[in-house]
Amino acid sequence: MDNSLLVPRQLFLTKAFAAGPPTRVSVIGLTQVVFAVILDLIIWRHPLGPAKLLGMVLVLAPTAWLMLRPFGRPGRKADRAPDGGLAEEAGTDTPADGVGVSA
Numbered sequence: 001m002d003n004s005l006l007v008p009r010q011l012f013l014t015k016a017f018a019a020g021p022p023t024r025v026s027v028i029g030l031t032q033v034v035f036a037v038i039l040d041l042i043i044w045r046h047p048l049g050p051a052k053l054l055g056m057v058l059v060l061a062p063t064a065w066l067m068l069r070p071f072g073r074p075g076r077k078a079d080r081a082p083d084g085g086l087a088e089e090a091g092t093d094t095p096a097d098g099v100g101v102s103a
Contacts, residue, residue, distance in 0.1 A: 027063045034060075 016025045033056060040046045 023066060027066050030059060030063045 016028075019025075037048070037052075037056065041048070
């Protein structure tokens with residue numbers, strides 16, 4: 001296998017986690033399931049059995065739920081810090097760099 005794409009892949013992955021909410025960025029990685037199924041069907045011609053379909057639903061349903069829900073949850077503070085930067089965790093008053101915000 002050619003490993004020449006591993007370094008750029010890791011750099012782009014790191015950049016993605018720095019640019020967006022980690023909960024959203026991490027579930028995007030699960031799209032590999034879709035591509036694996038396509039390759040499985042087209043190239044290797046393996047049929048989709050009930051166990052494969054159930055497994056796909058169990059992996060992709062929570063992913064779809066996370067991707068389709070609003071950015072912040074009702075009743076909680078948004079995933080953004082008061083200064084507009086991303087907060088470490090949803091609902092915290094501290095920006096991602098850990099420096100407190102003075103009022």
